[in-house]
Amino acid sequence: MTSRWTTAVLDTDQPGGWAVARSPEGFLFDDNGALFPREWLKRQDLSVLAEHGIGHLDGEPVYLLELRSHSDVPGCNWKGLRAFMLDGDHTVYKVLGYAAQIGTWAREHRFCGNCGQAMIQVPRERAMYCEPCDLRSYPRISPSMIVLVTRGDEVLLARSPRFVTGVYSTLAGFAEPGESAEDCLIREVREEVQIEVKNIQYMGSQCWPFPHSMMLGFHAEYAGGEIVCQEDEIEDAQWFNVHELPPLPASRSIARYLIDVYVARRLGHAEPVLPG
Ligand SMILES: NC(=O)C1=CN([C@@H]2O[C@H](COP(=O)(O)OP(=O)(O)OC[C@H]3O[C@@H](n4cnc5c(N)ncnc54)[C@H](O)[C@@H]3O)[C@@H](O)[C@H]2O)C=CC1
Numbered sequence: 001m002t003s004r005w006t007t008a009v010l011d012t013d014q015p016g017g018w019a020v021a022r023s024p025e026g027f028l029f030d031d032n033g034a035l036f037p038r039e040w041l042k043r044q045d046l047s048v049l050a051e052h053g054i055g056h057l058d059g060e061p062v063y064l065l066e067l068r069s070h071s072d073v074p075g076c077n078w079k080g081l082r083a084f085m086l087d088g089d090h091t092v093y094k095v096l097g098y099a100a101q102i103g104t105w106a107r108e109h110r111f112c113g114n115c116g117q118a119m120i121q122v123p124r125e126r127a128m129y130c131e132p133c134d135l136r137s138y139p140r141i142s143p144s145m146i147v148l149v150t151r152g153d154e155v156l157l158a159r160s161p162r163f164v165t166g167v168y169s170t171l172a173g174f175a176e177p178g179e180s181a182e183d184c185l186i187r188e189v190r191e192e193v194q195i196e197v198k199n200i201q202y203m204g205s206q207c208w209p210f211p212h213s214m215m216l217g218f219h220a221e222y223a224g225g226e227i228v229c230q231e232d233e234i235e236d237a238q239w240f241n242v243h244e245l246p247p248l249p250a251s252r253s254i255a256r257y258l259i260d261v262y263v264a265r266r267l268g269h270a271e272p273v274l275p276g
């Protein structure tokens with residue numbers, strides 16, 4: 001299967017193509033979605049911070065206009081990336097997720113972290129460059145482990161105070177320097193619920209552009225301990241029977257995929273497919 005969306009570093013001096021506009025309020029959209037004819041979009045009254053050529057959608061070039069602030073465009077509105085993730089065309093969400101990560105990274109790397117001088121976009125490469133320091137900064141990706149811990153018919157799910165009311169999810173956390181994926185997983189499960197795990201199995205990965213996580217998904221079996229929730233991070237954690245699950249995370253998340261796969265295996269149903 002050929003992919004509808006491929007990333008590329010495009011020359012912003014070339015005319016034409018599609019463009020998306022991103023402000024701190026999210027992406028601009030109208031009845032046709034979030035992709036606009038680029039020449040039309042550039043004629044609107046937008047406070048453009050930077051333009052990036054980000055890839056091809058169905059063979060057409062796509063650009064990002066990263067804005068300082070949002071402004072009123074007749075017939076259009078602004079919407080956050082999360083809303084595009086929850087609903088609508090998955091390929092468009094992938095385009096916007098990539099655009100958001102490039103926009104965030106370029107915005108946060110306008111100045112050199114070493115000497116503080118202005119950095120420049122490197123032509124034909126996704127990098128910001130400081131000439132005096134000969135320093136290149138590339139888009140940042142933060143590896144995060146996410147794990148479904150199980151004990152027979154039971155799955156361990158937890159709530160962060162940040163979650164939507166009632167929703168329980170798998171445990172997750174960012175890798176620290178010096179850790180393997182497995183080290184991180186074991187540490188996060190210990191820190192968040194004081195449970196020990198065994199038989200760690202890699203299940204798949206997912207880009208999570210909020211703002212730049214790369215989720216590495218695992219399954220692990222319970223090996224010991226009683227649940228003790230980490231203060232401030234975990235509001236509640238419980239063992240749930242696969243027949244009596246609480247409200248779960250969004251269907252496009254890897255958290256949901258990890259849960260759905262295990263439930264399907266226990267119940268002998270067809271396994272779901274991880275959204276890319
Ligand atoms: N796609 C999915 O299904 C899910 C994705 N996630 C994502 O996984 C990531 C990690 O989950 P959490 O439980 O929030 O992490 P966590 O358990 O490591 O705790 C969050 C804390 O980590 C620190 N932190 C923030 N950004 C960091 C970074 N880039 N590197 C290192 N430490 C950082 C902060 O102190 C923050 O309060 C988040 O981006 C979250 O949105 C979480 C659950 C489901």
Ligand SMILES: [Mg+2]
Binds near residue numbers: 171192
């Ligand atoms: Mg966590």
Ligand SMILES: [Zn+2]
Binds near residue numbers: 112114115116117
């Ligand atoms: Zn510098």
